Amino acid sequence: MLKKILLIYLVLFISNIQSQLRIEIKGGAEDPISIAIVPLEWNLDSPQDEYLHQIIKSDLESFGEFKVLPPENMLSFPSSKEEVFFKDWRMLGVDYLVIGRINVSDFSEEIITKYTIFDVAREKSIHRGSVIGPVKTLRKIGHKVSDKIYSRIQGIPGIFSTKIAYIDKPSTDDPNFNLRISDIDGYDSLSIFSSPQPLMSPSWSPDRQNIAYVSFEEGTSRIFLQQLNSAERKGVKLEEGINSSPNWSPNGDKISAVLSKSGNPDIFIYDLSKDTWKQITKHFGIDTEPDWSPNSKKILFTSNRSGSPQIYEVNVRSNRVKRLTFEGTYNARGRYLPDGKGIVFVHRKNGVFHIATQNLRTGKIRILTDTFLDESPTVSPNGNVVIYATKDGDRDTLAGITLDGKTKFVMSSIKGEAREPAWSPLID
Amino acid sequence: MNYFAPFGLSLFIHFGIVFSLSNIFSIDFDSFNIEAKKPIEAYIIFEEQKIIPKKKLVQTKELIQSSVLKEPNKIIISDINKAIEDIDKSRNRIIEIKTNNKEILKSDLIKYSSMIKNQVLENWNRPSKISLNLKTEIEITLVPTGEILSATLVKGSGNDIFDESALRAILKVNSFEGLNMQMNLFDEHFRNFVLIFSPE
Numbered sequence: 335m336l337k338k339i340l341l342i343y344l345v346l347f348i349s350n351i352q353s354q355l356r357i358e359i360k361g362g363a364e365d366p367i368s369i370a371i372v373p374l375e376w377n378l379d380s381p382q383d384e385y386l387h388q389i390i391k392s393d394l395e396s397f398g399e400f401k402v403l404p405p406e407n408m409l410s411f412p413s414s415k416e417e418v419f420f421k422d423w424r425m426l427g428v429d430y431l432v433i434g435r436i437n438v439s440d441f442s443e444e445i446i447t448k449y450t451i452f453d454v455a456r457e458k459s460i461h462r463g464s465v466i467g468p469v470k471t472l473r474k475i476g477h478k479v480s481d482k483i484y485s486r487i488q489g490i491p492g493i494f495s496t497k498i499a500y501i502d503k504p505s506t507d508d509p510n511f512n513l514r515i516s517d518i519d520g521y522d523s524l525s526i527f528s529s530p531q532p533l534m535s536p537s538w539s540p541d542r543q544n545i546a547y548v549s550f551e552e553g554t555s556r557i558f559l560q561q562l563n564s565a566e567r568k569g570v571k572l573e574e575g576i577n578s579s580p581n582w583s584p585n586g587d588k589i590s591a592v593l594s595k596s597g598n599p600d601i602f603i604y605d606l607s608k609d610t611w612k613q614i615t616k617h618f619g620i621d622t623e624p625d626w627s628p629n630s631k632k633i634l635f636t637s638n639r640s641g642s643p644q645i646y647e648v649n650v651r652s653n654r655v656k657r658l659t660f661e662g663t664y665n666a667r668g669r670y671l672p673d674g675k676g677i678v679f680v681h682r683k684n685g686v687f688h689i690a691t692q693n694l695r696t697g698k699i700r701i702l703t704d705t706f707l708d709e710s711p712t713v714s715p716n717g718n719v720v721i722y723a724t725k726d727g728d729r730d731t732l733a734g735i736t737l738d739g740k741t742k743f744v745m746s747s748i749k750g751e752a753r754e755p756a757w758s759p760l761i762d
Numbered sequence: 763m764n765y766f767a768p769f770g771l772s773l774f775i776h777f778g779i780v781f782s783l784s785n786i787f788s789i790d791f792d793s794f795n796i797e798a799k800k801p802i803e804a805y806i807i808f809e810e811q812k813i814i815p816k817k818k819l820v821q822t823k824e825l826i827q828s829s830v831l832k833e834p835n836k837i838i839i840s841d842i843n844k845a846i847e848d849i850d851k852s853r854n855r856i857i858e859i860k861t862n863n864k865e866i867l868k869s870d871l872i873k874y875s876s877m878i879k880n881q882v883l884e885n886w887n888r889p890s891k892i893s894l895n896l897k898t899e900i901e902i903t904l905v906p907t908g909e910i911l912s913a914t915l916v917k918g919s920g921n922d923i924f925d926e927s928a929l930r931a932i933l934k935v936n937s938f939e940g941l942n943m944q945m946n947l948f949d950e951h952f953r954n955f956v957l958i959f960s961p962e
Contacts (some may be wrong), residue, residue, distance in 0.1 A: 355955035356899075358876050362888035362927070362961060429887070429930070455933040465792070489923035490891045495911070718891065738890065 360409065367487060368751065370403040370428045375413035375435040378445065380469070386430035386436065387673040389476030393481065396519065397719055398741030415450065420457045428454050430487060434479075439466050447475050450485055452629055461486045465664070473521060473755060491716045495520060497758040498712075498721060499536040499545055503730060512750075513547055515562075518714075518721070518757075520747030521730075527560060536588075536756045537581045545756075546589055547571075548581035555589055557604075562734050571609050580604075581633075581650065583626045590614070590624040590633050601635050601648065614648055621646075623667050628674045634658075636666040646677055659692065661699050671737075673715040678737075680704075680709050691737060704736050704741075712757040713737075721745070722754045811913065834849040844875055871951060878957075881938055886931035888961060889923050896957045897919050898928045906948055908938035 341742045347365075371387040387405070394400035403426060405411070412418045417710050423431050424450065434449030444466055451461040465478045470552075474495070481492030502512040504524070511533040516523035527533065531550035538545055546559050552569075555582045560567040570577070575594035582589055593611065601615040601624050615621045619639030626633055633648050643657040645668040659665035664682035671678065673693070681690035681701060687713045689703040711722040721734040726744065730751040733744045745752075763906040874894045896919035918925050941952065 353904060354901075355871075355875070355951040356958055357879055358958045358960070359879055359882050359886065360962060361883065361958050362886040362931075362959070363883075363885050364890040366889065453930065453931040456926075487889075487923070488891050489889055489921065716891075 340670040366399055366401040367375045367402050367430065368403065368428050369430040369432065369483070369487075370408060370423060370426070372408065372411050372413070372431070372433045373405055374433070374447065374449070377435060377437045378469070384472050386434075386472060386476050386479070389390065389434070389473055390480045390483065392519065393477060393480035393492075396743060397736050398483075399488065399736075409580060415452075415459065418452065420452075420454055423452075423454045430454060430460075430483075432479075432483060435550055440700065441466075445469050445472075445475075447479065449479055450481075451483055471610055473517070473587075474694075477517065490718065491760055493716050493719070493760070495544075496715060496760060498732070499538065499756045500723075500732065500756065501536065501753045502532050503753055504530075505751050507750065513545070513560075515545075515750075516748065520745040521686045523748065526562065535754060536581050538756060538758045539582045540586045540759050542584075542758050542761050546582055548578050548580065556590070556614050570604055573611060581624050581626055583630045584628055585630045588630075592622045592624065601633060603633075603650065614650065616655055625669050627670050634670055634677060636668065645677065648735075658694065659699075660697070662711050665690075667706050669711055669713050671713055672715055676719050678711045678713055680711065689735065690721060700739070703733075704738070708733075710754045714757055715760040721757060723753050723755060773951055778783050807892060818887075870943055870947055874943055874947075874952060877896040877940055878938055878952075881935050882931050882957060885934035886927065886959070888959075889925040892921055892924050892961060894962045898925050900928055900932060900957045900959070901954065902932065903950055903954050904938065904941075904948075906941075906945070910936060910938070924959075925959075928957075929957075932957070 362660070369639045370505040373387045373391050376382050382688060389403040394611060395402055407426065409422045409426070410417065410419065413435050414433070418431065419435065420562040431454055432445060432449055433518075436445050436447050437445075440445040445468070446464055446466045447470050448464040449462070450459050451648045452458065453460045461482060461540060463479070463482050465475045467475050470723045477494035480722060482495040484490075484492030484494070496518055497515050498518055498520075499513065502508070502514050504510060510528045510530050512525040513527040513533050513536060514523050514525050526545070527547075528552050529549055532546040532548075532552075533550075534555075536545050536547045543563065544559055544561050546557060548555050550556075554572075555577050556659055557570050557577050558567050559570060561592050568582075570591075573593045573595045576599055577591065577593055579592045579600075580589050580748050581591065587606055589606065591602055591604060592599045592608070593602045594600070595730050596616065598618060599620045600613060600617065601609045601621050602613050604611050614633065615635065615637075617637065619637050621635050621639075623636045624633045625635070627647075631650055635646055635648065636643050637646050638644075639646075640657070641664040643666045645665050646655050646657050656755050658668070658677065659679070659681075662681060662683055662691065664680070664687075666678045666680050668674075668679040675695065676691050676693050678689065678691050681688050683701065686704075687708050688701045689708045690699050690701045692699045703722070703724075707722050708724050713720055717737065719734055719736050721732055724731060724733045730753050731744065732748055732752045732755050733742065735742045767940070897914065898919040899917035901912075901914045901916045903913075905911055910932060913929060915925055915929065941948070943952065
């Protein structure tokens with residue numbers, strides 16, 4: 335026994351002598367990641383009118399997180415691993431390299447894109463994948479590859495295949511209101527419903543198959559659900575007064591909305607399977623703009639119950655209300671971040687409307703945008719970017735900013751008068 | 763009943779705990795007492811001269827060593843008194859060097875650690891979308907020229923992307939510049955050490 339203890343004692347003593355030098359390295363740069371996308375080998379008879387590497391480049395560069403090496407600076411154009419000389423790419427200062435080939439797939443009319451991502455410093459392939467699709471969906475294929483590159487390198491999902499729904503107001507080109515869906519870069523815009531009466535507040539179902547929105551086509555506001563594939567639509571059970579601001583719950587079985595049948599606007603929940611409404615907030619103030627928390631347990635809403643518009647949170651089960659914003663006299667249109675730890679909302683400061691975020695734990699507000707009339711923020715499903723409605727001169731348009739506030743962009747490819755953007759969930 | 767043995771045992775155990783804890787808490791290399799761990803004997807200094815490549819010596823060190831360490835070669839044995847005096851003199855000088863060396867070692871440890879730190883930081887581009895309380899430990903093995911022989915992930919952060927960014931930084935450094943240190947300092951601390959990466 336004594337020997338054992340002596341032994342332990344000795345081991346501890348020795349370990350004490352041989353303590354290793356430990357150097358702490360804190361911080362690290364968060365510079366844009368340098369990546370090379372080699373023009374993919376095109377093995378089709380038909381000529382190429384769009385280039386995959388350009389689509390990927392514009393995707394990856396859109397939020398300032400990547401710096402893509404232009405092909406004219408490349409020393410070689412490898413399309414297989416054997417042709418890659420890592421030394422060359424290291425010399426060009428590239429961290430990652432993407433190569434690939436586009437071939438005719440075994441199914442007719444479709445192409446198969448095979449690609450490999452290399453870590454240049456470690457000289458090894460870190461991801462290999464393939465995407466199949468019709469030639470005319472090359473943009474879609476490119477977005478899919480971009481998503482994979484993004485998620486492999488950044489560690490969070492890519493959002494280049496997600497969509498934005500928005501309301502296109504009447505303009506000189508089109509006298510109707512249109513509910514449109516487009517890629518997040520504004521391309522491939524498609525009107526899924528058109529009406530001479532106002533359309534408002536699109537909200538995606540979590541499976542991305544349906545959109546809920548408000549239409550005034552019956553003379554009064556009513557919430558409609560529309561299936562995207564079949565274009566089939568149906569009106570939700572109509573109640574007296576206002577029926578507005580639908581917001582689909584993350585688990586898909588309920589929709590929160592604003593009804594005024596109780597005398598003034600309050601938050602209600604519509605049960606899709608039972609076709610019934612249930613009142614959640616009861617207050618003489620106006621409660622509006624609901625948004626479900628990511629775990630479907632709470633709803634964020636705007637209320638003027640304290641005299642000025644502020645953001646509140648209500649527990650769906652207990653109906654207990656908690657005020658979240660205290661800074662300033664106007665905080666509205668709140669949206670949860672996907673991790674549920676913060677919110678994005680419209681904050682008025684010195685008479686100007688900004689998009690701001692608030693950390694729900696610390697209560698700290700950070701203003702993201704500084705243009706004049708920013709509204710209706712919607713958060714990307716990976717929690718990285720906010721797109722909002724703003725003014726470009728007199729025109730309503732959409733713009734975006736990363737949540738770190740570093741990169742701003744205007745969705746210039748969106749034509750018409752765009753309002754009320756709604757970011758789709760991730761799919762796969 | 764013998765009460766002395768359990769008392770002795772408890773004493774041993776407590777000493778063991780104290781020693782093991784002192785190991786955990788002595789992370790700060792500023793407080794490393796190299797002297798205490800490995801007293802530098804006078805003869806090591808003579809050995810050292812053989813081992814250290816000349817070009818790697820810092821100017822001041824070279825001066826001390828050339829002026830002092832060559833001295834013993836000049837001792838003329840015929841005059842025994844003078845020889846004793848010379849030996850005494852050189853011993854005094856050796857003691858001098860010993861204390862000098864101790865200071866150099868302490869400041870050198872900090873100097874070379876921060877050199878390594880800076881060179882890694884220059885090459886470290888970490889992912890931005892990560893939790894800020896990650897920690898990755900990578901064990902580095904160097905050769906005296908500063909070249910990195912191996913980098914081994916000893917304790918991952920749980921986030922592969924973060925770990926990879928740290929490994930990539932080390933690979934990009936490839937070889938540390940300016941580590942012109944004494945061999946014993948290198949052997950003891952820089953041949954093998956741990957880099958701890960954290961975002962904040």
